[in-house]
Amino acid sequence: MMKKHKRATVADLLAEKGKRQLTMLRVTSLEEADAAEKAGIDIVSVPPSLLGPVFREIAPTLFAIPGLEYGDHVSAEDYLRAAFAALKAGGDAVYCAASLQTIRRMRDEGIPVCGHLGLIPSKATWTGGFRAVGKTAASAAEIWRQTKALEEAGAFAAEIEVVPGDVAAAISSNTSMLMISMGAGSGCDAQYLFADDVLGANRDHTPRHAKIYRDFAAEHDRLQRERIAAFTEFAEDVRTGAYPEKRHLVGIDDAELEIFLQRLKSETGDS
Known part of the structure; x- marks a missing residue:
């Protein structure tokens, strides 16, 4: 051997x-x-x-x-x-x-x-x-x-x-x-x-x-059906606003956000 x-x-x-x-x-x-x-x-x-x-x-x-x-x-x-x-x-x-x-x-x-x-x-x-x-x-x-x-x-x-x-x-x-x-x-x-x-x-x-x-062909077919379903659900979530949710986003402290918005306002001239 x-x-x-x-x-x-x-x-x-x-x-x-x-x-x-x-x-x-x-x-x-x-x-x-x-x-x-x-x-x-x-x-x-x-x-x-x-x-x-x-x-x-x-x-x-x-x-x-x-x-x-x-x-x-x-x-x-x-x-x-x-x-x-x-x-x-x-x-x-x-x-x-x-x-x-x-x-x-x-x-x-x-x-x-x-x-x-x-x-x-x-x-x-x-x-x-x-x-x-x-x-x-x-x-x-x-x-x-x-x-x-x-x-x-x-x-x-x-x-x-x-x-x-x-x-x-x-x-x-x-x-x-x-x-x-x-x-x-x-x-x-x-x-x-x-x-x-x-x-x-x-x-x-x-x-x-x-x-x-x-029978990988059948498994591939199943996975493709799941792939299409997942993509379809994602597209629907984007259209309806269900994605992204707050948990998907990076947060910023309220005070830091206010400082940034004031600076942006002064630089862009927005009233």
Whole structure:
């Protein structure tokens, strides 16, 4: 078991391969990061902007993988600069779906990289859109080829998304990379879900692989109704004079007020 009194390293995670299922969440707020820390989650995917001293104060043991969004960077040098900035801000590795050349460049600088296999949203047009990948022998063989290429390029881990469980398990057992399953079964090394799906906060399409544990969408609707009601009551109080009341105001001694009013009168010439 990884020691929870300190943050895991890449070596610690790789040592867990084949021993137990790690847990991973996509979190996008400090509140979600705090909850993940307190829940004992192993790994989080985060937007780079979330990292920093406050993040690390509330989430000291989470292994954080900031995503270098595909298309936000162009050259390998762009990715390198973004990766170093993310690591400096408190990240432990970076997610990158760019070319193998770019991943090799980061590997050469000692930057831990998590790649992507199977359904890759930013490249889904090449595999038929947002649909499962690896359902034929030829498609599964292509994922295996990409796995070996990613491994050779120096990635330490790879998210494998919406691939048949048996295919993903076979691939996972034949690669040294940490294989992170998103809808690819329990034969990989980690299970990955988005916090929005776990919390039931996503109003869009819910992926087949997602499991909803709470109904935050309904709670958000309730809070919005309360928000509108509170704003409406405030506006009505202002219109009727019910707000502000005396208790909302700062007082002044009567004598001091009279001195001020006399001075104001003399300066403005009011009679």
